[in-house]
Amino acid sequence: MASNKKYWKSVEELNENSSIVASLEQNEFNEGQAPESFLGDKETLESSSTTRRDFLKYVGFTTAAASLVACEGPVVKSIPYVVKPEEITPGIANYYASTIADGFDFANVLVKTKEGRPIFILPNKEAKGTTNARVNASVLSLYDSLRLQGPKIKGNTASWSDVNGKITAQLEEISKSGEKIVFLTGTLASPSTDALIAEFSKKYNNVSHVVYDAISESAALDAFQEVYGERALPNYKLEDAKTIVSIGADFLGDWQGGGFEAAYAQGRDVKAGKFSRHIQFEANYSLTGANADKRVVLKPSEQSYALINLYNAITGENLPSKKTPGDAAIKQAATQLIKAGNKAVVITGIQDKNAQLIALAINNFLSSEILDVTNVKYTRAGNDTEVASLVTELKAGKVGALITYNTNPVYTLANAADFKAGLSKTKLTVGFSTKEDETLSEVQFALPIPSYLEAWGDVKITANQYSLTQPTIKPLFDTKQFQDCLLAWTGQTVSYYDYLAAFAKSEILGGASWNKTLHDGFAKVDVTSLNGNSIDAVNAAKALKAETKTGEFELTLFSSTALGDSQQANNPWLQELPDPLTRASWDNYLLMSQADADKLEFTNPVQDNGAINGQYATITVNGVKIENVPVLIQPGQAQGTIGLSYGYGKTKALKEEMKVGVNAYAVAFGGTQIASIVNTGEEHLFACEQLQHTIAGRHDILRETGLEDYIHGNAKEWNPRPEVSLKHESVDVTSVDLWEDHDRSIGHHFNLNIDLTSCTGCGSCVIACHAENNVPVVGKHEVRVGRDMHWLRIDRYYTSEGDAGSANKKINQASSIDQADVYVALETPEAINPQVAFQPIMCQHCNHAPCETVCPVAATSHGRQGQNQMAYNRCVGTRYCANNCPYRVRRFNWFKYNNNDEFDFNMNDDFGKMVLNPDVTVRSRGVMEKCSMCIQMTQATILQAKNEGRVIEANEFTTACSSACATGSIKFGDINNSEDEVTVLREDKRAYRLLEFIGTDNNVVYQTKIRNTNEA
């Protein structure tokens, strides 16, 4: 049955007589009215009713509409994957095990990548990797926009095939002529690269490989080689040590490649029932000295004699030496070393082969088990003698080809002028580096290599562990690995990856799986113990004594915590990392004792804006002058000595802001340096983050006790509970509370636990925090006026003149008028040899937070999980919260720190922005920010467990700082989980909370610092 329903398209159709419907039926493809029909008719146009006023209205409206549309924010397109890579899920981080080996820093790391971008470096704890500040910051150096972006021949852009063709041709020519082909590299510690260089040597004649460390450990290597026959560095099992005596070795810093802090902290773990005694003899105030139980101030020349005296005191021999002011301490140290027997170790950083031999002799005499000659270290391999003769040969024009890799001799050589002169006499000069640095600007072929995060590689940091480097991102620039080039030059067609895999399988791994090694980032390999020859201590001592010179000022050069040997000088995170001791950033400076400063009239006046100034010195060493070296007075600097750090004063391949400091390599001649100083009187502006150097009598802030007191004393005495008066009786501060407690019975309750004993002050947590939380860099001037943005800082306190002896009594007894003097005494650091203590401070996440009550718009409030949370987009920026924070951890965005040419750091740069963590907002101007306890990380952990349908494991939660901490000083966890470490630590007798008397009920708990003050 047919339906008589009628479907209609328009009302018009219902009108049966409509002409329109009729005409449409006739003409299916109706053509529109031609514009001519109405525009062409002049009369119609003239009769149209658009008046002048209407016209203006339309113009006005359209202009307004057009400009409103133009007001729309810039559009940034994000393009989804067409074919999603299997391993990438947007929003989920991937971790790859890798290894950094840049010739200065060596570490097993995990690389966190987000959507294919490496954004965070953390230590590979399975491989016992530890990361320092520079390793953590290396992820930003990957995105350095001033990296060399493609190969260059004599300054002109070229292609790789061109480059390889030309170089191979020239090499063949040079090889035929029999001229020398020299590789000058930094320490590689890479078995496969060594193998490739060996293959290269087979193809070409007269090839030699010179290893050059900018900051040399040649003396220690020479000594070790002489005794044990292998060019390596001894390792130290500090975790088992009972007594550690270090003479001038900054082993918690970068000495011999660093990496000892974890073992050191393990050896000082009161919970494990062991606590080494560490005595440090040094001139500069080093990180190691700051952590020592006892620090003795000695000039470099005196250190040499002290070492011989120590030898004499232990062995009873009588090697030639001299008396030093530290002899009494040396005797005590000797007694303690002997008492510790084979658990004792002597370490020296004196850059002299004989000194190193004597140290080895002492350790051998003690039959030290701490000195490890089996699992030796390969983190330094440089040979000063070979480098010196290479420079001579270069200058004489005896080298045919020079290929540099991972080294920047034009900047780091004291005789860089000779080297440069030699380069112009060399037929073929090739440089490999990530940057067009000082050296690459001088060579014919400037070849860019990828960052380790874009490259393959293998590293042997220590003898028993073979580590792999794997790419975590496609190379950003037109780079090629040095090894790939070597393969090309030797006529091989395989890629370095294939070569490496084959090499590792055949030469190193034995039966072990390549895939597993790559996954883990390392594999254990067998080692054999080295047999030592006997040491001629008598001659060593004689030679050492003869070589030791003294003078007006003895200069000790050292690598700064932030910049190390300078490879990452263009890294704004590192530039802004304050030195742990001086807390100055964006600079290197001459460290000087107060007495010498007084003599030469150097001062560090504090300005009205809270910044520190200084004067420039001109220093002369061996006739080489360095001008405009600012002087910073360092309490505890040995009188008659000065210190200067490497790594600054670079001129090439870095942004204007980073061109700070002076180049200390210019006077790095090795051995003790004698300097003379002239005060030019000109003013220098420091960027120092801490103005007050002592704790001003407020000792409950940073609690410290001796080991004896800890073991046998009453905890109430060295870790007293704060008390308040309630109804005229003293009660514990926590028993009085204005606040209602949050319900903590369900869910997580996060706590940070910071052990002041094991915190070495290295600053790696500071950089980790920067990386994880997109903390902006603000530049030298802003740091100078107290506007750094560090969410996590490490306060450093010196003991003061007032702390010693009867001073505490003095405060109590002083009349009001004398009190001012007592204040001054408490405020002034002890000049001769103060002790140092570090205290990392971040938001304390108070359960009863003073900041939360005062915010008028409730932009900061309390989280269910114990965090004090900051809602950036709610903040109006009154800064009241910061004023009311007793810990002063809140940081205000004084300016717009991203996309702002005034702050030309990584957030103003398309490459630099790639490092930003997509899980964390970049804050806008005018809002407050602070530590969030890495809530994005804890939430990710919770979600992951939820997805996997399991309970969160004990100690599974981490924060950026806790994951970066090599010594385990910073621990994070959930105190609602009784198995988490922090739950137990919270109740420890060492536990205290900062300024607990205020009643803020912090979620950050500190553990009292312990020093082993036992003299016997």
Next chain:
Amino acid sequence: MSSHYEAPIREPLVLGEKSYHDITMDIVKPIEGKANKNWYIAFTIALIAFLWGVGCILYTIGTGIGVWGLNKNIGWAWDITNFVWWVGIGHAGTLISAVLLLFRQKWRMAINRSAEAMTIFAVFQAGLFPLIHMGRPWNGYWVLPIPNQFGSLWVNFNSPLLWDVFAISTYLSVSLVFWWTGLLPDFAMIRDRAVKPFQKKIYALLSFGWSGRAKDWQRFEEVSLVLAGLATPLVLSVHTIVSMDFATSINPGWHSTIFPPYFVAGAIFSGFAMVQTLLGIMRKVSNLESYITRLHVEYMNIVIMVTGGIVAVAYASEFFIAWYTGSPYENYTYMSIGAATGPYGWAFWSLILFNIAIPQLLWIQKVRRSFIMSFIISIAINIGMWFERFDIIAIVLSKGHLPSTWTRFEPTFVDVGVFVGTIGFFFVLFLLYARTFPVIAQAEVKTIMKSSGEHYKQLRDGKNEH
């Protein structure tokens, strides 16, 4: 020659044997006449300062709070110092108009109009600072509890800054209403005299149709009394609440229970000093010598002495308590040995000198009754009270709990510019006020004229000039 002895019970409050008409003429003279050169000079200077301040404020808002001298540990300095200073100055107005009205102090009539004007203009300046000191002032309205679509976001009623918002806005509105109420008969008087139609229209609008009927006057009196009753608690509340910005916080030196009374006394102290300063000038410039007499000056100086005394005792007790606690955290509060001998010693001693030492001169009657000395001392107190707030804010913040956070503050040109700008803005308003408003509550002053017997006394004494 007088056979009749008249006991001098009180000094007269209006000098010069003025008639009602004289008073009218004295008050309307600046409004109906042309401004003199001095007014233009003063106005130009004030306007330039104001515009400079506007420039500095725009620069701050456009670039960021970083253009001020603040840093991570000193989050407030000149901004809140100026805020509290201006609020304090704004205190005398209500006290004079409300409290003195309730106490039937007739001498207030000569000064209340200008004191209230000063209050309102000072509160304008004060209100500016909480707004511009914000990192994101364009979101400043978030501090108002207005229904919104941001989700369930609401203001934090625990925050003293929010209390400030209420306290200041209440104070401003009540003061404004009170001031305007008093102005109605005076505006009507000007309206009635005005010959230019535009002027007449304006003053007719301003006077809200005041007709001068008995009912008008009755309501006027009633409203004045009710408003006085409402405003009196505000005298105490505003600065109490401002002081709570500090007192409820936990910084040593701020966390102090005596702050509310101490701040109220300080505010009245500074408010009266500012009234002295302004009237010292106005008296001369607007020829008000007959109305603002030595007696007025002396009375105001006595208020200054009393409140100044309270303030001095508060300082002393702050100093004592800080020392008496024996807590190392109290060693460096703004009233402590640490502050006196520290880098801000100059600010500490300025405070002592200007706020405690110099006002003691007022114990001498000659000084108290001297126009010029009162003027100078009032300036000193204005400076001293600024330092008080600066000391409380900057010294305390510069020496926080953790010594590692100790730092200093140095103002930038923008800090100075904004402050100078508010002074300029204040004087722009005040100078415009002096030219367009009846600067003395003439209707009220006319009520204290001795009209009935005076004429016959003069006849008797043979001084009849009629």
